[in-house]
Amino acid sequence: MIPKKMEAAFNEQIKHELESAYIYLAMAAYFEDQGLDGMARWMRAQTQEEVTHAMRFYKHIAERGGRVKLHALAEPPADYSSPLAAFEGALEHERFITGTINELVKLGREENDYASESLLQWFVDEQVEEEETAGRVVQQLKVVSGDGRGLLMIDRELATRNFVLNPELAGLFAQGPAQ
Numbered sequence: 001m002i003p004k005k006m007e008a009a010f011n012e013q014i015k016h017e018l019e020s021a022y023i024y025l026a027m028a029a030y031f032e033d034q035g036l037d038g039m040a041r042w043m044r045a046q047t048q049e050e051v052t053h054a055m056r057f058y059k060h061i062a063e064r065g066g067r068v069k070l071h072a073l074a075e076p077p078a079d080y081s082s083p084l085a086a087f088e089g090a091l092e093h094e095r096f097i098t099g100t101i102n103e104l105v106k107l108g109r110e111e112n113d114y115a116s117e118s119l120l121q122w123f124v125d126e127q128v129e130e131e132e133t134a135g136r137v138v139q140q141l142k143v144v145s146g147d148g149r150g151l152l153m154i155d156r157e158l159a160t161r162n163f164v165l166n167p168e169l170a171g172l173f174a175q176g177p178a179q
């Protein structure tokens, strides 16, 4: 049985992850509007990934006899002053999420909740990757500093991103074998 404090904190984290999806979808819409289709695609892939993050917590709560409760999501910003500002926003948001994951690790230790350790370690590792990925795009955008040709090259590179659903998670989305 999941401790009540962990259940509440994980439900809060589901909200953070779905808010991440919402923020990235808003960024996708911004890039769509700017004609930067590669960046829009990258953001849509990121949106899907964030939903799977929320679902990892959903699955964990449900498996341990807890109750998933969904909270209201905040409205994301609709516009950004530049592609760089949008990706800087993404990086800043990922740093915030890293902080929330660290707090969950701390709480898990305080509550002696060993059953959540491997789930949370997955997220600790994932956040290193998330910050690195967003940070790299921020660096690239700074290098081209608004130059149209450079921007289009980055856009083309980001267009190659695909979202691939981890087969282990397929059951969560009612795709693939039932779990």
Ligand code: FEO
Residues within 6 Å of the ligand: 017, 020, 050, 053, 094, 097, 130
């Ligand atoms: Fe779910 Fe991008 O952190």
